[in-house]
Amino acid sequence: MALDVIVEILATVGMVFLLLILGLIFMGIARKVSARIHRRIGPPLYQPILDVIKLWSKIDPSSHGLTFDLGSLIALGGAITAALLLPIMGLKLLSFSGDFIVLMYLMELPALGIMLGAAASGNPFSAVGVYRGLILITGAQLPYALAVMAVAAEYKTLSLTEIVALQQGSILNWGLFRNPFAALVIAIIGLALLDVQPFDIPSAPAEISMGPMVEYGGKHLALMLTAHGLEFVVFATMYSIVFLGGVSDPISFIVKTVFVALLAIFIMNVYPRWRIEQAFSYLWKYPTALALLGLVKAVMLGGAM
Amino acid sequence: MGFQVLETSKLLNYARARSLWIVTFCTGCGGVELPPTATARFDFERFGIISTPSIRQADLLLITGYVTPKTLKRIIIVYEMMRNPKYIIAHGSCPINAGIYWDSYNTVKKLDLYIPVDVWIAGCMPRPEAILRALVKLMRMVKEGKALGWKRYLENFEFYRKNQDRLFGKDWRKREIEKLRFYIHD
Amino acid sequence: MSIQEMRRIGGEGSRETFELIIGPVHMETENFSIIVTVEGDTVVEAKVNAGFLHRAFEKLAENRTYIQNVPLLLRVCVPDPDHAETAYSMAVEQLLDIEIPDRAKYIRTIVLEMARISAHLFWTFGMSAAVGLYTVGQWSVADRERFIELFEELTGARIYHIYNFPGGVRYDIPMGWTDKLMKVVNHMEKRLKEYDKVFFENDILITRSRGLAKISTEEAISLGVTGPNLRATGVPYDFRKLDPYAAYPYIDFEIPTGKYGDAYDRIMVRRREIEISLNIIKQAIKELPSGPIMAPIPHPLYYNVPPGDAYARVESSKGEFGFYVVSDGSDRPWRVHIRGPSFIHGVQLLEKLLKNVRIADIPVVLKSLDNCPPDIDR
Numbered sequence: 130m131a132l133d134v135i136v137e138i139l140a141t142v143g144m145v146f147l148l149l150i151l152g153l154i155f156m157g158i159a160r161k162v163s164a165r166i167h168r169r170i171g172p173p174l175y176q177p178i179l180d181v182i183k184l185w186s187k188i189d190p191s192s193h194g195l196t197f198d199l200g201s202l203i204a205l206g207g208a209i210t211a212a213l214l215l216p217i218m219g220l221k222l223l224s225f226s227g228d229f230i231v232l233m234y235l236m237e238l239p240a241l242g243i244m245l246g247a248a249a250s251g252n253p254f255s256a257v258g259v260y261r262g263l264i265l266i267t268g269a270q271l272p273y274a275l276a277v278m279a280v281a282a283e284y285k286t287l288s289l290t291e292i293v294a295l296q297q298g299s300i301l302n303w304g305l306f307r308n309p310f311a312a313l314v315i316a317i318i319g320l321a322l323l324d325v326q327p328f329d330i331p332s333a334p335a336e337i338s339m340g341p342m343v344e345y346g347g348k349h350l351a352l353m354l355t356a357h358g359l360e361f362v363v364f365a366t367m368y369s370i371v372f373l374g375g376v377s378d379p380i381s382f383i384v385k386t387v388f389v390a391l392l393a394i395f396i397m398n399v400y401p402r403w404r405i406e407q408a409f410s411y412l413w414k415y416p417t418a419l420a421l422l423g424l425v426k427a428v429m430l431g432g433a434m
Numbered sequence: 435m436g437f438q439v440l441e442t443s444k445l446l447n448y449a450r451a452r453s454l455w456i457v458t459f460c461t462g463c464g465g466v467e468l469p470p471t472a473t474a475r476f477d478f479e480r481f482g483i484i485s486t487p488s489i490r491q492a493d494l495l496l497i498t499g500y501v502t503p504k505t506l507k508r509i510i511i512v513y514e515m516m517r518n519p520k521y522i523i524a525h526g527s528c529p530i531n532a533g534i535y536w537d538s539y540n541t542v543k544k545l546d547l548y549i550p551v552d553v554w555i556a557g558c559m560p561r562p563e564a565i566l567r568a569l570v571k572l573m574r575m576v577k578e579g580k581a582l583g584w585k586r587y588l589e590n591f592e593f594y595r596k597n598q599d600r601l602f603g604k605d606w607r608k609r610e611i612e613k614l615r616f617y618i619h620d
Numbered sequence: 621m622s623i624q625e626m627r628r629i630g631g632e633g634s635r636e637t638f639e640l641i642i643g644p645v646h647m648e649t650e651n652f653s654i655i656v657t658v659e660g661d662t663v664v665e666a667k668v669n670a671g672f673l674h675r676a677f678e679k680l681a682e683n684r685t686y687i688q689n690v691p692l693l694l695r696v697c698v699p700d701p702d703h704a705e706t707a708y709s710m711a712v713e714q715l716l717d718i719e720i721p722d723r724a725k726y727i728r729t730i731v732l733e734m735a736r737i738s739a740h741l742f743w744t745f746g747m748s749a750a751v752g753l754y755t756v757g758q759w760s761v762a763d764r765e766r767f768i769e770l771f772e773e774l775t776g777a778r779i780y781h782i783y784n785f786p787g788g789v790r791y792d793i794p795m796g797w798t799d800k801l802m803k804v805v806n807h808m809e810k811r812l813k814e815y816d817k818v819f820f821e822n823d824i825l826i827t828r829s830r831g832l833a834k835i836s837t838e839e840a841i842s843l844g845v846t847g848p849n850l851r852a853t854g855v856p857y858d859f860r861k862l863d864p865y866a867a868y869p870y871i872d873f874e875i876p877t878g879k880y881g882d883a884y885d886r887i888m889v890r891r892r893e894i895e896i897s898l899n900i901i902k903q904a905i906k907e908l909p910s911g912p913i914m915a916p917i918p919h920p921l922y923y924n925v926p927p928g929d930a931y932a933r934v935e936s937s938k939g940e941f942g943f944y945v946v947s948d949g950s951d952r953p954w955r956v957h958i959r960g961p962s963f964i965h966g967v968q969l970l971e972k973l974l975k976n977v978r979i980a981d982i983p984v985v986l987k988s989l990d991n992c993p994p995d996i997d998r
Contacts, residue, residue: 160479167758169477176482182449183493188518191490253640257979260661326752327824335647335749335983338487346490346517401824402752404980405661459645462673463698463994466779469745474762487647505644505651505672512645534692537683540674559779 148212152358153177159394166398187347193250200246201352207238208359216290229287239356247341258340261405262331268409269321275420276314282427283308293375304372310423312372314416325397330405365389451576456485457492462499464525471562489515500528501542520584524551527558547597550583648983651993666974668967673997681956691782697995699742702735703936705784710932711945712786715925723911724788729867729904733897738767739937740894743990750983756819766804788914798905805898829883833973833985844964847939852878852885859935883988966991
């Protein structure tokens with residue numbers, strides 16, 4: 130009995146560590162692929178790991194009080210908790226019957242954590258970034274919730290494990306083909322959650338100098354970079370689990386998550402950035418309509434396939 | 435005590451050398467050669483160098499050309515806002531001896547009287563190859579723990595402040611901070 | 621400091637305004653700063669804080685001989701130095717009353733158009749970064765390198781060429797250089813189509829810049845706006861046609877104009893200028909005459925210029941660029957006045973246009989005006 134607990138704890142810690150490294154490698158992939166699209170050689174894949182080590186090595190990191198410090202911790206904590214909910218390669222760490230909906234909301238926690246810390250920093254650029262981020266999250270809520278409902282209605286369950294089980298068999302059982310509307314909406318919302326173009330409005334470097342992150346440096350930024358990388362992996366894994374037939378073995382895990390990440394990277398490199406009100410009205414128009422369609426499809430046709 | 439480890443650790447110095455982030459602050463003509471250095475032809479991201487708009491995140495300040503007193507105030511403030519360890523590369527002839535503007539009333543003739551410079555690049559205008567060479571040299575210095583300009587600044591702060599006060603007049607920091615009150619917290 | 625506290629300090633009375641200091645540590649403003657007063661997300665007032673780059677060119681020019689002034693005065697506008705050196709050379713030529721040889725005229729035209737293209741490609745970098753699309757910026761700077769390489773082969777330098785000299789040009793075209801130039805021109809024409817697909821015809825760019833920061837023709841003329849910013853309002857005002865210099869009178873080209881005078885028109889005028897410049901280069905190469913490249917000029921040690929004054933202007937990539945040179949008969953100019961386009965675009969026009977726009981629009985408006993901070997401060 131005690132041995133089981135120890136093994137479980139070790140597996141959890143190992144998994145979290147692996148996912149953290151994987152998140153940083155994913156950011157490395159993003160930078161490398163972007164560089165190739167820019168026709169450059171680009172940094173090595175392990176570059177973000179070096180960046181994080183360097184940021185930890187700063188001798189006098191600046192702090193603006195407890196809330197400021199907590200912001201980066203909340204971001205990383207939220208991302209780690211979300212990661213533990215995912216059934217990756219048959220490993221079920223925190224899985225329970227309602228984990229899909231919890232995961233969906235935990236994935237917004239990193240952004241909220243950054244907003245909280247940034248609001249405490251007092252820099253006007255942070256303030257602008259914070260309200261932009263909050264508006265963006267508000268705009269994403271409606272289509273996001275509708276799409277999540279559509280997925281739940283489609284599978285008639287809220288457990289990720291069962292969703293994976295329902296997609297087995299043929300490739301046509303995948304969520305992508307069962308409910309393409311919800312799949313498209315979640316992909317668009319994912320861009321907003323991951324803070325990439327055309328939704329990188331909160332941290333627009335050319336407008337407001339990284340927005341919420343402008344005052345973060347050193348250890349705080351290291352935590353945030355790690356959280357951001359992890360969020361990237363969590364989103365890619367979640368998408369593969371819900372729409373691409375699950376990640377039961379290492380090969381499908383790598384192939385599917387990298388595929389999802391590459392899609393985001395390609396979109397990020399060919400789209401400019403929206404203004405916040407344009408992004409808001411876009412999110413409440415097309416993705417919302419699509420999500421409604423998806424919901425109607427799921428309710429009318431049910432899980433029948 | 436903990437600082438000693440932070441300063442001399444080989445792994446940390448390697449990571450510092452391979453991940454120099456430049457603060458996006460061009461001070462003169464030299465800024466025109468930075469985009470070519472960053473893009474396809476020369477691509478300094480190979481070495482892990484990127485430019486960041488946030489001062490708090492940056493490690494490296496490039497003084498890209500002549501420095502006027504008004505810019506120098508901002509340079510000093512930016513330099514003091516960056517977190518240690520931090521490095522400076524002075525770019526072109528102008529920071530060395532004001533170059534072609536040697537007789538101008540509004541250029542600073544010797545930059546290292548006011549802030550510590552780690553690597554100098556001579557020439558006007560330095561080619562991207564020269565900039566890359568300086569960056570690689572700085573990387574080597576950081577790796578060996580020899581780029582200690584930030585330490586010189588802490589140790590000889592009285593000297594630098596005396597020179598700065600002579601140029602800008604006493605209490606210039608207070609006046610600048612009044613202008614930039616939202617941006618400077620410590 | 622909390623947001624409320626910040627607002628209390630920055631605000632006046634009940635209006636909840638705060639100040640944003642954009643630049644000089646900023647990706648888009650380069651070397652000057654804008655202090656904007658913001659209410660909510662809307663800019664109420666913008667004040668430009670220039671002067672970070674003042675070097676006193678006009679004073680320095682009085683202490684240098686006419687020849688020494690060429691390498692000095694071309695540094696006025698860093699991304700586009702060839703137009704400055706040509707304008708100064710033309711002013712000195714007027715004073716000396718010399719006519720440059722035909723071959724020099726054509727070579728000047730080629731060099732000036734190459735300079736215009738590289739300046740516009742450099743601007744594309746800033747413009748695309750301003751809307752958050754880094755890909756095209758990276759491409760355009762890399763394509764600019766091809767022109768820079770050709771410049772290097774022709775003049776020996778990458779940025780400051782010191783090539784257009786009073787009396788003509790300094791070196792003749794090397795063997796095989798025109799073929800290389802043609803190759804680059806053809807390559808650039810192909811690349812422009814890719815830029816169009818990704819950037820210039822991008823829906824998000826159009827939604828963001830169409831109707832933004834509009835300026836009417838009357839307003840633009842009363843402020844003294846020139847160059848692509850004026851042409852975007854629909855006026856074909858271009859010194860290559862109105863006051864032709866170099867070989868422009870012999871070359872057939874059109875002047876792109878906009879319709880509404882908004883940010884998108886300004887962007888598209890510049891984009892079409894790249895295409896037209898490529899055509900001008902092609903024509904100039906085809907008609908390139910042979911002959912000397914330098915008119916007889918005074919001996920460098922006795923370079924005395926007869927008394928008088930002269931004003932010469934060129935159509936630089938940013939607008940009218942002129943030099944007014946007064947000579948008192950000695951070997952140094954008595955007075956040099958620089959008329960740059962950027963002070964008007966970057967200070968007066970920018971302050972006017974940055975009203976009732978969103979914070980996110982500030983870099984777009986700024987970059988669509990394409991000012992040159994070193995030229996503002998001089």
